[in-house]
Amino acid sequence: MINSYLKEKASLIDQALDERTKEFKHVPEVLVESMRYSLLAGGKRLRPILVLATIEALGKEEEIGIPFACAIEMIHTYSLIHDDLPAMDNDDYRRGRLTNHKVYGDAMAILAGDALLTEAFGLIARGAEKARLPQERIIRILEELVYGAGARGMIGGQVRDILSDDNDQIALSQLEEIHRHKTGDLIACSVRIGAYLGEARSETLQALTRFAYRLGLAFQIQDDILDVIGDQEVIGKPVGSDEEKKKATYPAIIGLDQSKEKLHQLTEEAKQSIQHLPDLQPERLLQIADFLLNRDR
Numbered sequence: 001m002i003n004s005y006l007k008e009k010a011s012l013i014d015q016a017l018d019e020r021t022k023e024f025k026h027v028p029e030v031l032v033e034s035m036r037y038s039l040l041a042g043g044k045r046l047r048p049i050l051v052l053a054t055i056e057a058l059g060k061e062e063e064i065g066i067p068f069a070c071a072i073e074m075i076h077t078y079s080l081i082h083d084d085l086p087a088m089d090n091d092d093y094r095r096g097r098l099t100n101h102k103v104y105g106d107a108m109a110i111l112a113g114d115a116l117l118t119e120a121f122g123l124i125a126r127g128a129e130k131a132r133l134p135q136e137r138i139i140r141i142l143e144e145l146v147y148g149a150g151a152r153g154m155i156g157g158q159v160r161d162i163l164s165d166d167n168d169q170i171a172l173s174q175l176e177e178i179h180r181h182k183t184g185d186l187i188a189c190s191v192r193i194g195a196y197l198g199e200a201r202s203e204t205l206q207a208l209t210r211f212a213y214r215l216g217l218a219f220q221i222q223d224d225i226l227d228v229i230g231d232q233e234v235i236g237k238p239v240g241s242d243e244e245k246k247k248a249t250y251p252a253i254i255g256l257d258q259s260k261e262k263l264h265q266l267t268e269e270a271k272q273s274i275q276h277l278p279d280l281q282p283e284r285l286l287q288i289a290d291f292l293l294n295r296d297r
């Protein structure tokens with residue numbers, strides 16, 4: 001059931017991203033090609049799916065969320081392109097294909113990332129206008145995105161990560177702080193934007209936020225685990241790279257068994273956060289949490 005839901009929503013997002021990025025006028029062809037090379041490379045589309053599933057859980061039409069969901073995926077893709085650059089992780093493979101800079105060169109990869117980030121805000125503007133969202137809600141959504149993707153969120157997390165480079169024995173609390181921002185903030189931002197679009201009550205928004213941060217941390221732990229025991233063909237990038245780069249990860253700090261235990265515990269806590277709320281039908285979000293617990297890519 002959940003497998004077919006995720007497949008269906010991922011293909012809805014793929015199609016929307018394709019349509020929204022092929023119509024750039026007066027833009028150098030190679031830039032559009034480079035943006036679309038990474039954007040349409042078949043990621044899991046977790047963040048946009050969370051936007052749609054949250055709106056649906058609040059009993060509203062998911063349609064309104066599509067431009068916002070696409071914008072978040074564009075921001076996520078930009079972060080992956082930049083993260084793979086030689087100046088950062090220096091990775092050769094992502095989403096089952098050569099990384100952007102390996103194909104288009106460092107300069108074009110930087111610019112394709114920049115363009116994806118900037119155009120995401122254009123999508124938000126057009127989506128908000130089309131849905132005739134009240135000004136107050138548009139501002140809240142923009143604030144969420146700037147917080148989640150910016151210096152206080154994802155980028156701040158990445159910087160914390162870089163500052164801890166070559167040290168795989170940092171404190172667990174420091175690792176959690178890195179992941180809360182680097183991974184958690186954009187995931188929380190996806191759920192919170194869905195909550196705003198679905199007009200969640202403030203108590204429900206808080207509960208969904210707790211859900212998203214626990215889910216985000218669980219997602220990161222599973223990412224770390226897959227880098228140790230995953231299948232390279234399925235993940236679409238080499239395994240064992242964290243250990244090779246002496247990266248601080250959950251398995252490196254607390255071991256594989258405890259990492260798995262923590263993953264289960266966080267998933268359970270995430271699920272408990274969103275039970276029994278009067279304006280939320282949480283089944284789909286609960287299924288997504290369970291699916292992520294067992295994901296292999």
Ligand code: GRG
Pocket residue numbers: 042043044045046076078079080082083088095154155157158182183219220223297
């Ligand atoms: C702004 C350069 C820059 C970086 C921000 C998000 C980030 C920091 C870097 C991306 C690299 C990374 C491993 C981040 C941790 C979060 C994570 C597990 C990303 C991969 O996301 P998935 O698994 O990827 O959802 P797909 O390809 O499925 O979309």
